[in-house]
Amino acid sequence: MELSELYRLMLVARRIDEEAIALQRQGALPGYAPMKGQEAAQVGSAAALDLTRxxxxxxxxxxxxxxxxxxxLVGYLATHLGVWHGGLYDPRASRxxxxxxxxxxxxxxAVGWAMGAKLDDTGGAAITWFGDGASSQGDVHESMNFAGVYRLPVVFFCQxxxxxxSVPTERQVAGGSVAARAAGYGIEGRQVDGNDVMAVHEATREALDRARNGGGPTVIEAMxxxxxPHSTSDDPGRYRTLEEEQAWAEKDPIARAARELPAETVAEAEEHAARVVREVRDGLLALEQRPGEELFSFVYREPTKALLDQQRAWKESLDA
Ligand SMILES: Cc1ncc(C[n+]2csc(CCOP(=O)(O)OP(=O)(O)O)c2C)c(N)n1
Ligand SMILES: [Mg+2]
Structure with a gap:
């Protein structure tokens, strides 16, 4: 994919992210986890996927x-609205x-899905995004080891x-590198400049190709x-310095990509993003409440007695 196209996607992400914060401040969204600064890592990697497999x-x-x-995106952001179990988009169709x-x-x-893809020989690969903090969870180590043992088609994408x-990477990642851990699991590992959208895109494409061709998993660590803030209820001023924030703001992935593009491409992307923001905001505000009854549906295939008791109590509380 070309830089101009990736730029357009990054800008939509940035503007929707800003809008989500504004909607939270207006009381329309209960909470939101901003991704400002991580557009290149997310867009660059996701754009490398083959959505057919x-x-x-x-x-x-x-x-x-x-x-x-x-x-x-209305369906996606509905998750933050908390109106249903997960979002209102179709995960199967959208992949x-x-x-x-x-x-x-x-x-x-992702590893379970990749095991299925391998057993069914679908030729597809899984990708999963997780954080530096997540990389010290037991689940992540077990997943990497399992994927290494079975050489599964999966890309572990650490942002x-x-x-x-409030915990900095140096107090979270022993040894200082998530990518370096891959060697211990017998799989490929590499660090990329996570604010360089083309570099991220290329590294992910390579890793996905290797996975689909039987070459096994890869750990990508995008710096x-x-x-x-961590979320709309966090104040980063309590744990990090303004100097650090300013130094990174200068490495903003969107400003960096814009410097390499013609001014009219940048302006056109801005107009496009503004249009998408209007549509998404209108769509979100028009969403109706889902029936409260759905709180109890889809939790288990066969509802448990405890759940049925809760459902009854909930209904009685409405009638009271
Ligand atoms: C299993 C679990 N433990 C703790 C939390 C609370 N929690 C939410 S986000 C977070 C930090 C995660 O940091 P990182 O993995 O670096 O991702 P980032 O938020 O920076 O994108 C924690 C501890 C949680 N949601 N789940
Ligand atoms: Mg993190």
Whole structure:
């Protein structure tokens, strides 16, 4: 994919991200995890997927992946609205699993999917996005080892954004590198400049090709930065310096890509992003509440007695 196209996607992600924060401030969204600064890592990697056969497993901060994969953004952001179990988009059709708020949670899911793809010989690969903090979860180590043993078609894409809420990478990642761990699992590992969208795109394409061709898993560690707060209820001023924030703001992936593009391409992308933002905002605000009854549906195939008791109590409380 060309830089101009990746730029357009990154800018949509940036502007929707800003809009989501504004909607949270207006009370329309209960909470949101901003991804400002990580557009190149997310868009560059997601744009490398083959949506006819690959599948992606994101966490809570991966709006840029949803944008690059062409997911219905009203349906995607409905997850943050908390109106239903996960978003209101179709994960199967879009190839993007509902995002996971469990740190490290999507990683074993991707490995399980990759095991299925290998057994069924589909030729598809899985990708999962997770953070530097998530990389120290047991689930992530077990997943990498399992994928290494079975040589599964999966790309472990770590967005090292410097922080796990208020804990810096150096207190989270022993040995200093997530990519270096890959060697211990007998798989490929590499670090990329996570703010260089073309470099991320190329590295991910290579890793996905290798996975699809039986070459096994890859760990990619994209070095980037979370420019904004951890979430709309976080104040980063309490744990990091303004100098650090300013130094990284200068490496902004969008400004960096814009410097390499003609001014009219940049202006046209801005107009396009503004249009998308209007549509998404109108769509989100028009969403109706889902029936409360759905709180109890789809939890188990056969509802448990405890769940049925809760459902009854809930109904009685409405009648009271
Ligand atoms: C299993 C689990 N433990 C703790 C939390 C609380 N929590 C939410 S985000 C977060 C930090 C994750 O940091 P990182 O993996 O670097 O991702 P980032 O938020 O920086 O994108 C923590 C501890 C959680 N959601 N799930
Ligand atoms: Mg992090």
């Amino acid at each position: 690959d599948f992606a497993f994101p966490n809570y901060r991966d709006l840029g992946a949803a944008v690059a994969m062409g997911v219905d 993007l699993a509902p995002f996971n708020a469990v740190v490290g949670g999507p990683v074993p899911h 090292n954004n410097g922080w796990a809420i 980037t930065y979370r420019i904004g």
